[in-house]
Amino acid sequence: MSTPSRKDRLTRDEVAHLAHLARLAVTDEELDLFAGQLGAVLDAVAQVGRADVADVPPTTHAVPMTNVFREDVARPSLPRDAVLAGAPAAEDGRIRVPRILGEGA
């Protein structure tokens, strides 16, 4: 893998697209600021491309990961009221959420 050849920095439009994917309603001022800053960060992190990693496996975790099982027995859950007390909106013993589907859906 060679260094990603990005002489062009992250464009404002790219940052806007990524922000949308990440569900961040960023402002115009933030787009201007982040595009510049993230371009500089991206130039710095792109140095990983310098490494010769032919035949090197990726490390996802520092310790060996194996599936962890437990006995299939019921355990108490958190009390409903305690959970609802932390929710931004509750109704009829449930978390109330904004509508999910648009009018045309």
Add this chain to the structure above:
Amino acid sequence: MSDLTSTDAAELGRLLTAGEVTAVEVTRAYLDRIAAEDDALGAYLHVDGEAALRTAEQVDAARAGGTATGPLAGIPLALKDVVVTEGVPTTSGSKILEGWRPPYDATLAARLKNAGTVLLGKTNMDEFAMGSSTENSAYRVTRNPWDHDRIPGGSSGGSSAAVAGGLAPWAIGTDTGGSIRQPAAVTGLVGHKPTYGSVSRYGLIAFSSSLDQAGPMTRTVLDAALLHEAIAGHDPLDSTSIDSPVPVLAEAARRGAEGDLAGLRVGVVTELGGDGHTDGYDEGVLARFAETVALLESLGAEVRPVSCPAFDLALPAYYLIAPSEASSNLARFDGVRYGLRVGDDGDRDLDEVMALTREQGFGPEVKRRIILGTYALSSGYYDAYYGQAQKVRTLITRDFTRAWDDVDVLVSPTSPTVAWEVGARVDDPIAMYAADLCTLPASLAGVPAISVPCGLSEGLPVGFQIMAPALADDRCYKVAAALEAAQDAARGSRFLDQLAARPAGSAA
């Protein structure tokens, strides 16, 4: 009675057990100092004095009644606000969790509660632990007790300021890329990042799950070992928790303090401040480091240089892996189940409410990292960025593994510089990230690493880092304790006594 707020935690435990002081007296001494000094210092986000005194009274009553109490019972404690605490506000330094009172305790919080420690409060931090100065907190600026114009390190800067400033005898921090060790270094504390998987992450608000570890921030090496032992051990609620016996650490610290390191093989990492790798390092930091390496030799250690070429790429690899994991972890803050919700007017749909909530609830550094992580994980760039970074992570681990063939521990400065002035790096993410240069390799490889004070530069503390193989945390404590004992003996006082001896908030 000497000042309780300058007494180390091990000694407090002894005084409490012997009945020479009560938990209420100790707790009140700390609450008084918090009331008098935390407006200026900014270490805490939440303090509940009444609750702390109630807990202390219960411990005193149990002790007076002859009920078995453990060695830590009655010792006050501060927790970084990333640790979930039942009924006690927990924000992770973010507006998106303002006012949230969790319905459960993190495993480490529960263990410390069961040990009878007294929770003084929750400490300030960079939002979601993203930062090296605590300036990314959504709530307040935290100042370095050695010089109030300077940062206390980060992201566990509230914990470092509280302990160094005498507003807690010890504290818990978390470390993803250096967030225990770097703030400990720049405030003159001992800070240890345990082997990944050896302290439960259950109930720690996740930043980068393959890297996050909680650990002690204390005034002495022995205190760090005692606090570490209290939180360590297998936890079925954390699937990455290592199922092995709790390590014997306090004993390692006590043995180390005897000062004999004969036969210990020490590797000095060339890539972390050695020949050809001194750019960005303070001269004073390198001088204190060299003196401390010489001190190790005088204690009997065999010192040799060790080259770990992949460490040069630790910083770029980390700033791809951590933001990638963060962008995924922080998806849980969606304005639905807990915390902030913005724009829910009955007209906007879930997507819009989510975007408005996250826009208002997250600060700039969090947004930058979410966007960067989203980019690094996106189709077309994944192999070049995230995938490549994970392979570099393998190379870093291999450098460590190769080093352990020849040496028992690796050493380096903890951070390239002393504490900088508040505001100096806030507009320059790259400069901020450079503070983690020396701490990132151990994070990426999951190995334990401790920072222990090794002197002053420009009147400010410098930290010395000791790294060891996975599950050999005891080596970190042994070597750190030997250094601490030798330096204390030469100085004739403890490291932090130098801070108490000078005017508040001003560098010498």
